[in-house]
Amino acid sequence: MTVSVVLYTADLRVHDHPPLRAALEGAHEVLPVFVRDPAVDRAGFAAPNRLAFLADCLVDLDRALRERGGRLVLRQGDTVAEVRALVRQAEADEVHMAGGATAFARARQERLRRALEEDGRRLYVHDGVVDVVAPGDVTPQGSDHFAVFTPYHRRWSGEPVRTPLRAPGAVRVPADVRSEPMPRRSSVADVSPGLARGGESEGRRRLASWLAGEGDSYEQGQDDLAGDATSRLSPHLHFGTVSAVEAVHRARRRGGAGAEAFVRQLCWRDFHRQVLAARPAAATEDYRPRHDRWRRGPEAEADLAAWREGRTGYPVVDAAMRQLAHEGWMHNRGRLITASFLVKTLYVDWREGARHFLDLLVDGDVANNQLNWQWVAGTGTDTRPNRALNPLLQGKRYDPEGAYVRRWVPELAGLGMPELHEPWRVTGPGRTALNYPEPVIGLSEGLQRFRRGRGLV
Structure with missing residues (x-):
């Protein structure tokens, strides 16, 4: 046998x-x-x-x-x-x-x-x-990987996707092989209190539910921080409890702009995986060095601590960092805002942020985490390496009613607009009563510091 x-x-x-x-x-x-x-x-x-x-x-x-x-x-x-x-x-x-x-x-x-x-x-x-298109299956002429997303997406979209396989009806296992006991979530210490449940059953339920509901509005709502129209499937894709191939097939059968936008995100996942497979050092080293002179020392450490704790004085940044601590997950727009703030406003090395994310993210995938951080830092595959996201404008655009900030920064919940996104407008005794910190740095000052450190001025 x-x-x-x-x-x-x-x-x-x-x-x-x-x-x-x-x-x-x-x-x-x-x-x-x-x-x-x-x-x-x-x-x-x-x-x-x-x-x-x-x-x-x-x-x-x-x-x-x-x-x-x-x-x-x-x-x-x-x-x-x-x-x-x-x-x-x-x-x-x-x-x-x-x-x-x-x-x-x-x-x-x-x-x-x-x-x-x-x-x-x-x-x-x-x-x-674990991929839709495996690393190395599509390559540009003269290179072992694509370094820019758009041409990769074009090729990726034209690749045939294999037909998903049904689950087997029966699995015969040798009877005389011992197993250690299955682990239990309750035995793990220091877990985020709002961490989602894992497992294939939950992943498949989530995929079906999202495609039948929020998926239709994903293209318009994927950046809405409070609305949270994201699929939240990233942990299941990371652990492989949901097949990316099956997700593509089911989304395309569903059709519509929302489904296509979702499939594009799965392409981004494969894009980063093929970059890392070809350049494994990019997990810790700059993919495209910019000769940054990242800040070091006590002041940089204090700024990094404020960022980690969600006490920077910029509400949308703090809200996203507190969501990360509570859920072990963060909205995709929040990831962009907080990463840009750390590397482009505080001018702290992207590796510090990537390490903190990996410490907490349940979907902490090396390829996506490290290369998304490098994309934001401008040391990766972004074709506009020196762009910096303004957290005030981002908050007003993607949390216009302030519901996301009120949810995660409750000390500001009683404020109206625009004070909710700019609490320094509150003066006198009301400011003290907020128990909310002053901004760790002015945005223009931070931007100038980044430009000097990168040698742009």
Whole structure:
């Protein structure tokens, strides 16, 4: 009786899962495995919010497999060593897994491939499991990746998208392979109180609900901070509880401008993944150096702390940072505003902001997080590297009634407009009663400091 192993990583689902389907078609029994590897913690990929969400995902995946007669085998340790041991124990012939984009994921794949080959076994890496178009599948003439989004989007949109696979009806698992107990969210400390639930069941429910409702208004409302018409699917895409391929198919079947705008965001995700796959150093180094002289020292540290805590004196910035702390998630427009404020107004290194986001974001994906930060900082793929977003204008444009600020900065909830976005207009005893800080810096002063630091003046 033949056995194949399916190694789960960032693809925690049973629907549209090519590695699982290939394993089931090629063997009598399949061993679905997830390894909690301490190297992931040391690499900075683990954080309380993601660990709690991961626990939900693993429990839900185990439930889905058990409904089909199978189960998930959970192990802890070095991924290569644990999978190799399981392959030997189950006398498996091959291992199937999804392809990764980060340097960490690709190094893990190669180590596993070499280890299995030494034992006379094979590793099959399936692309297009966590992406729509895998890194390297489309390239411009003379380069190994696209450095500008628009031509990439044009090529990406013309690529055929494989048909999503149905979830298997039955999964046969060897009976004599032990598993460690499934983790529980309640065992993770320091989790954001408003963190969403994880798991494929929740992800599929959210996708269907959003496409049937808010998705229709997404094109017009995607930047509305208070309305929050975003899909909130990014954590599920990060953990692979929702298939990006299936999401594209379902959105296109739904049709309309909102669905097409949503598909464009999925293209942005693939765009960043193909950049990082080709230039793995961009996770920590400037993709396009601008010779910045980032601020250092006590004053910069104090500004960074005020930004992290949502106490900058700029209401829309503070609202977004407080949403991040409470939910482990932030509205996409909020991410742009807060990132621009840190790097272009406070002139603090983008890596400091990216690190804080990765500490809290449940969807903290290395490719999207780091390269979006570089895009805002002007060290990445943005064709206008020196643009700076004015938080006052952004707040008035994308939170015109002030509902978002009132929700997350309750000390300002009683103010009308324009004082809500510019609380320094309040003077006298009323200003003191607000218990809200003065702006950490004037916007014009911050902009000049950025221009000097970048050598633009």
